Amino acid sequence: MLERGLWILVAALLVAVVWVAFFLPEGEEAAHPGHRALPLAAEPVGGDFRLSREGESFDLAKHRGKVVLLYFGYTHCPDVCPSSLVMMRHALERMEPDQLEQVRGVFVSVDPERDDPARLQEYARFFHPRIMGVSGTHDQLEQAGRLYGSAWQRTETDSAMGYAVDHSSNTYVIDRDGRLVEILPHGADADQILATILPLLTED
Incomplete structure (x- = not known):
């Protein structure tokens, strides 16, 4: 078990290194001074919303029948978002193909300007x-x-990007009927994610 945990940690670090190489803008530092994850703004109730995806409308209600892992963040996030998405990735990679078809990850960018x-x-x-x-x-x-x-x-910074976005960092689990059923805190690992979503899937 310890060896497996070490391999997961190494994999997460490799992904983070690649992310920095490909997505961190030139001149941007690996972390923003003062960057912090904010607590929840209000009591979450869940529900449908509409945004856009690749210039087209995105309607959460159209994903009924799938378990949705919902996360709010932004692509220039130096650490919180990548680490959360790495754990989501590890969970998805451990699922069987028929299980994976029933799950959708949704990353909501709160930084539409960039x-x-x-x-x-x-x-x-x-x-x-x-x-x-x-x-x-x-x-x-x-x-x-x-x-x-x-x-x-x-939050304004002295970095090349000019500002960072402090944000809450939970993953919201929405069941196949569109109900918010669980809020996973930042740091939840693949085992916790799987333990939450697998019971929500249909069985053949």
Whole structure:
């Protein structure tokens, strides 16, 4: 078990290194001074929302029948988002093909100014093909954030990017009927993710 844990840690570090090489803008440091994950903004109630994906409408309600892993973040995030998505990736990679078809990861960017559709999709798919990247207008994002209690705020920095976005860092688990059934805290590993979502899947 210890050896397996070490391999998972090594894999996560390798993914983080590759992410920095491909996605961290030139001149940007590996971490933003003062970057912090915010607590939930309100009591999460869940519910449907509409955003956009690659310039087309994204409607959460159209994903009925699948278990959705929902995460709010942004592609320039130096550490919190990559580590959370790495754990999501490890969980998805350990699923059987028929199980994987019943799960969808949704990465919501709260930084629409910098996260254009092409960059957002490339970023999400880098972690796993079953993870899609979506965003929207600030009003649309605020509506979605209120439903799930997600919070974020822009923080000016001295880095080349000019600002960071502090944000809450939970993963919201939505069952096949569209109900919010679990909130996984930042740091939840693949075992915790699998233990939460596998009982929600149908069996052949």
